[in-house]
Amino acid sequence: MAVLITHPEGIFKGAPLLSRVMAFLNKVDLPNGIAKARSIAQKILGKRHPQVERIVLGQLKNEPPVVEVIFP
Numbered sequence: 520m521a522v523l524i525t526h527p528e529g530i531f532k533g534a535p536l537l538s539r540v541m542a543f544l545n546k547v548d549l550p551n552g553i554a555k556a557r558s559i560a561q562k563i564l565g566k567r568h569p570q571v572e573r574i575v576l577g578q579l580k581n582e583p584p585v586v587e588v589i590f591p
Contacts, residue, residue: 520544520559520562520563521559521562521563521565521566522566524542524563524566524568524571525563525566525568525571530542531568531570534570536570538570539570539571539572540570540571540572541571541572541573541574541575542560542563542571542574542575543575543577544556544559544560544574544575544576544577545577545578545579546578547576547577547578547586547587548578548580548581552578553576553586553587556576556587557576557587557589559574560574560576560589561589564589564591567591571591572590572591573588573589573590573591574588574589575587575588575589576588576589
């Protein structure tokens with residue numbers, strides 16, 4: 520997941536160079552979901568992609584949709 524987000528040919532390919540991007544990691548409502556999402560978020564931030572501004576952890580089927588926001 521971290522490679523998909525931070526690789527030049529990954530999910531943000533084509534984003535303007537001066538733009539800021541964020542990733543939304545869904546399904547934190549699943550068993551161990553929040554722990555897994557935090558681990559993935561740390562791996563993403565560890566790659567130090569210059570455009571990744573924050574990682575949002577959440578769940579689209581339950582309230583609240585945003586559970587946590589992680590900044591570098």
